[in-house]
Amino acid sequence: MSMDQPRICDTLVVHEKSDTLEELGHDVHSSNASPLCSESGPPDGGFWAWATAFGCFLIQFCGFGYVSSFGVYQDFYTRVYLANQPPSAISWIGALTSFLADNVTLISGPLYDRGWFYQLMIVGSALQSLSLFALSLAKPGQFYLIFMVQGVLSGIGMGLTYGPCMAVISQHFSKRRTLVMSFVASGSPMGAIIHPIMLNHLLNGTLGFARGVRASAGFVSALLLISCLSMRTRIVSTSKPTTSYGTAARKCSRDVFFILITAGSTLFQIGYYFPIFYLQLDSIKHGIDVHFSFYSLVIMNTACVIGRCTAGIIAAYAGTLNFTIASTVTCSALIISVMALSNITSVVVLGLAYGYFSGVYIALMVPLVTMFTPELSELGARFGICFAFTAFGGLLGGPISGALLSSQYRWWIASLFCGLVSFVGSYMFVVVRLMIYRRR
Numbered sequence: 001m002s003m004d005q006p007r008i009c010d011t012l013v014v015h016e017k018s019d020t021l022e023e024l025g026h027d028v029h030s031s032n033a034s035p036l037c038s039e040s041g042p043p044d045g046g047f048w049a050w051a052t053a054f055g056c057f058l059i060q061f062c063g064f065g066y067v068s069s070f071g072v073y074q075d076f077y078t079r080v081y082l083a084n085q086p087p088s089a090i091s092w093i094g095a096l097t098s099f100l101a102d103n104v105t106l107i108s109g110p111l112y113d114r115g116w117f118y119q120l121m122i123v124g125s126a127l128q129s130l131s132l133f134a135l136s137l138a139k140p141g142q143f144y145l146i147f148m149v150q151g152v153l154s155g156i157g158m159g160l161t162y163g164p165c166m167a168v169i170s171q172h173f174s175k176r177r178t179l180v181m182s183f184v185a186s187g188s189p190m191g192a193i194i195h196p197i198m199l200n201h202l203l204n205g206t207l208g209f210a211r212g213v214r215a216s217a218g219f220v221s222a223l224l225l226i227s228c229l230s231m232r233t234r235i236v237s238t239s240k241p242t243t244s245y246g247t248a249a250r251k252c253s254r255d256v257f258f259i260l261i262t263a264g265s266t267l268f269q270i271g272y273y274f275p276i277f278y279l280q281l282d283s284i285k286h287g288i289d290v291h292f293s294f295y296s297l298v299i300m301n302t303a304c305v306i307g308r309c310t311a312g313i314i315a316a317y318a319g320t321l322n323f324t325i326a327s328t329v330t331c332s333a334l335i336i337s338v339m340a341l342s343n344i345t346s347v348v349v350l351g352l353a354y355g356y357f358s359g360v361y362i363a364l365m366v367p368l369v370t371m372f373t374p375e376l377s378e379l380g381a382r383f384g385i386c387f388a389f390t391a392f393g394g395l396l397g398g399p400i401s402g403a404l405l406s407s408q409y410r411w412w413i414a415s416l417f418c419g420l421v422s423f424v425g426s427y428m429f430v431v432v433r434l435m436i437y438r439r440r
Contacts, residue, residue, distance in 0.1 A: 048232045049172035053180050055230030056165040057187035059121075062128065062220045062227070063158040065191015067101065068304075070094035071280045071297050072199040073150075078281060081140050081209060088402030089143070091277055095398035096151035097158070098273065102391030104159020109384025112164040117233050120160045125224035127157030132217030136210045163383040166366050170379060171234040178320065178367045182312030185363040189304030189355070192297065196280075200294040248381035257372050257432055262386045264428025265365060268328055269393030271335050271418030271425075272361075274401045275300065275354050278414075282338065283347050285409050296347050300355035307359025312367070314360075320368050321433055327360040328426035336419030339412035393425075 043049055070093070077090045108120050131154035138146045166184065173180045198219070202212030252258050279300060283293035307327075315323045334354045341350060366383075373382050397418065404414040 043172065043234075044174050044176055046172075051230045052168060052172055052232050053184055055227040056169060056184040057190075058223050058227035058230070059125075059161050059165040060184055060187030061191035061194075062223050063101065063162055063191075064098075064188040066154075066195055066220065067094065067097050067158070068188060068192035068276055068301060069195035069199060069297065070097070071277050072196045072203065072294075074277050075281045075284065076199075076203050076209075077146075082143055082146070084141060085143050086402065086407060087281075087405055088399050091398035091402040093147050093151040094277055095273070095395050096147070097155040098398075099391040099395035100152065100155025101158035101162055102387040102394065104156055105163035105384040105387040107384070108160045109163050109167075109381050109387075112167055113378070113381060115233075117164050117168060117231075118228075120164050121228050121231060124157045124160030125228055127160070128154055129157075129217065129221040129224060131157060132213060132220060136213035136217060138209075140209075163387060165231070167379050167383060168231065168233060170370065177370075178315060179312040181366050181370075182308055182310075182315075182363040185311075185366065186305050186308035186359070188362065189301040189308055189359055192301035192304065196294070196297040196301070204294075248378040249385060251374070251378070252382060252385050255372070256435070258369075258382070258386070260428045260432045260435075261368060261372065262389050264328075264425045264432075265386065265390045266393040266425070267428065268331075268361070268422050268425030269390050270397040270400070271332065271420075271422035272358065273394055273397045274335055274414065274418040275338060275350070275358075277398050278401065278405070279338075279347070279351065282341055282411060286342055288344055288347060292344060293347075296351055299348060299351035303352045303355030304359035304362075307356040308363040311360040311363035315364060315367070320364050320371060321429065321436075323360060324364045324368055325426065325429045325433060327357045327364070328422065328429060330357040331361060332419050332422035332426055334419075335422055336415055338415040338419075341411070 074087070074090055074094065077085070077093075078087055082090055108124075111120055131149050134149045134153070135146065138149065166181065169181055169184060170177060195216070198216060199212070202215055203209055205212070207215065276297070280293055280296050283296045284290055311323065311327075318326075331354060334350060334357070337350060341347060369382060369386050370379065373379050401414045401418055404417055405411065
């Protein structure tokens with residue numbers, strides 16, 4: 001396996017400290033930059049640049065923001081709508097949604113590189129909208145219908161929009177790229193604040209499941225329409241990408257840093273979703289007030305918004321990789337501490353702490369992959385490869401946690417397993433840091 005690392009385009013590293021370039025051993029020359037790094041470069045502002053950022057924010061709000069609120073569905077399905085199914089079976093719905101949202105980037109990434117951005121946004125948004133309206137037609141006990149509609153159809157729709165909406169930011173921003181990507185990524189926890197409040201009141205209120213989900217579907221559909229009308233690309237579409245998908249895949253297989261980052265993210269994702277899927281249910285099962293428990297995810301995701309919004313600012317001084325290491329190690333410790341949850345104070349402290357550092361991790365993953373991408377023309381393909389592997393962690397994490405939890409709700413076993421696996425993932429990022437340090 002080759003240990004040689006590729007050069008980084010000028011526009012990718014402006015938010016890293018100058019010594020980071022020396023550590024990586026990259027020879028940065030604008031003459032060798034990819035075609036996307038033209039002399040004029042991204043405008044770093046302007047109406048359509050910020051409109052695109054806002055549209056991408058809404059995509060995240062309606063995509064992973066909705067997935068992050070699955071804890072509401074997990075609780076409602078377990079106690080009411082799918083009471084005949086074990087928690088591990090129900091968690092497959094949310095896990096599969098997340099898995100497909102990441103894994104479909106294997107398709108959407110190369111299509112984005114070929115200039116199919118608008119088509120991906122329209123089709124993906126339509127599938128998300130359709131899946132929610134179809135979910136409202138499901139009856140109590142219809143597990144497989146809910147699984148197919150909410151797990152499969154919605155996941156595919158999100159996967160078509162997620163990668164491209166993050167990659168298109170690189171066409172509009174250079175110096176502010178990490179900061180703007182952090183803003184776009186904050187759409188997910190912002191959605192995870194609004195959606196749980198809406199869903200808890202709709203599903204557990206007078207409207208009931210069918211009309212409640214329908215109201216949620218209408219809200220999401222309106223925002224997706226606005227996002228599709230807001231986003232624009234700067235690069236002229238081409239029928240053939242500058243770098244083929246096969247070439248990008250071969251480069252990735254020889255890029256040690258990329259392999260370690262991908263492996264670390266995959267392992268970390270196994271434990272990442274445990275608090276997101278089970279915090280509300282954990283709170284209720286420990287006898288904490290039900291109405292307060294409904295807001296446990298809101299507390300977590302409020303902190304997550306702050307984490308995502310501040311990640312880019314702090315990373316500009318601390319370094320993207322360094323801050324990623326700090327956030328993943330902290331999250332791993334907090335996942336283990338879920339076993340100590342027993343009262344309102346512990347829910348608030350755990351929710352705030354995990355929400356913040358998990359938000360930092362998610363906000364920094366895209367800039368981290370971008371930083372180690374030699375040519376922006378293969379950025380979509382690299383996103384697809386990285387997220388495809390990472391998705392397996394999310395797919396396995398929820399069901400494994402549910403199986404360890406069992407119907408007896410043995411919280412300590414599930415939290416310990418998820419925390420330790422996440423620690424192993426964090427160690428991969430530490431290895432990257434040590435390799436860079438040894439090459440100074």
